[in-house]
Amino acid sequence: MSEKLIDVAEDAGVVRLTINRPKALNALNSGVLHELETILTELETRQGLRAVLITGAGEKSFVAGADITEMREKTPEEARAFASQALRTIKRLEALPVPVVALVNGFCLGGGCELALACDWAVASDNAIFGQPEVLLGVIPGFGGTQRLPRRVGPAMALDLVTTGRKIDAQEALRIGLVNRVMPQAELEGYAEELIKQLTGNGPLAVRAAKQAVHDGMDQDLDSALALETALFAFCFSGAEQSEGMGAFVEKRKPNF
Ligand code: CO8
Numbered sequence: 001m002s003e004k005l006i007d008v009a010e011d012a013g014v015v016r017l018t019i020n021r022p023k024a025l026n027a028l029n030s031g032v033l034h035e036l037e038t039i040l041t042e043l044e045t046r047q048g049l050r051a052v053l054i055t056g057a058g059e060k061s062f063v064a065g066a067d068i069t070e071m072r073e074k075t076p077e078e079a080r081a082f083a084s085q086a087l088r089t090i091k092r093l094e095a096l097p098v099p100v101v102a103l104v105n106g107f108c109l110g111g112g113c114e115l116a117l118a119c120d121w122a123v124a125s126d127n128a129i130f131g132q133p134e135v136l137l138g139v140i141p142g143f144g145g146t147q148r149l150p151r152r153v154g155p156a157m158a159l160d161l162v163t164t165g166r167k168i169d170a171q172e173a174l175r176i177g178l179v180n181r182v183m184p185q186a187e188l189e190g191y192a193e194e195l196i197k198q199l200t201g202n203g204p205l206a207v208r209a210a211k212q213a214v215h216d217g218m219d220q221d222l223d224s225a226l227a228l229e230t231a232l233f234a235f236c237f238s239g240a241e242q243s244e245g246m247g248a249f250v251e252k253r254k255p256n257f
């Protein structure tokens with residue numbers, strides 16, 4: 001049997017994916033991407049899924065990029081096929097109906113940064129290093145970085161990062177809005193637990209609707225996006241969650257979703 005490259009653990013609807021190639025700083029090779037695809041196929045139809053957390057094995061790296069050794073000999077056609085397939089996979093991760101949280105525990109470079117950009121949340125340890133260093137290798141980001149990075153941090157900073165290839169520390173990543181929180185390495189897991197508790201303590205349909213409104217709305221003109229928000233807002237009134245949430249407020253108790 002081939003070695004597993006992504007460890008999957010689950011607890012109460014929260015799935016934790018750990019990319020497990022620590023000797024290569026968890027670089028994404030075709031084996032990792034293929035396993036991710038298989039896992040996503042299962043998660044997309046999973047009942048009761050509440051959140052997904054993705055991280056890298058070890059204490060040094062989240063993901064140090066796509067596997068350079070594997071990419072090195074590719075022809076343009078092979079590079080196109082590799083990137084297209086990888087893009088489809090990451091899009092499926094992004095499109096999961098529940099919050100996806102990147103736990104960035106170290107190097108977050110190239111394809112690793114692009115993976116974090118496809119997540120709804122990014123929580124970084126204070127030793128994390130971010131960057132899109134592809135130009136140093138004579139290529140550009142091919143895993144969505146030229147598109148998701150400007151959407152996350154604005155075009156000026158995205159152009160800075162993708163054209164210089166410079167690396168930034170966790171504090172700068174926080175300042176430019178690339179990540180949501182920075183925590184001391186030793187507190188990262190504890191914080192992730194708290195965050196997951198917070199996300200899964202809210203109404204699950206409302207959380208899904210909120211994610212959908214932000215994601216789908218971003219690609220639409222303002223009027224269409226606002227109409228989408230209205231439709232999803234109204235949809236929230238069609239189930240038991242809204243009456244429980246509002247009832248609990250009025251009755252001065254905690255809601256039971
Ligand atoms: N690919 C393959 N192997 C890697 C990678 C990588 N991206 N990064 C690190 N490794 C390996 C090293 O080769 C080394 O292996 P070995 O022990 O066998 O020599 C091991 O991991 C440890 O790395 P270092 O000894 O270099 O560790 P350092 O602490 O000295 O340095 C760095 C850590 C700074 C992270 C350094 O390893 C580095 O610069 N890595 C490359 C980072 C990089 O350029 N990433 C971008 C890659 S290109 C990319 O991601 C394009 C994405 C688009 C593709 C679309 C399809 C997915």
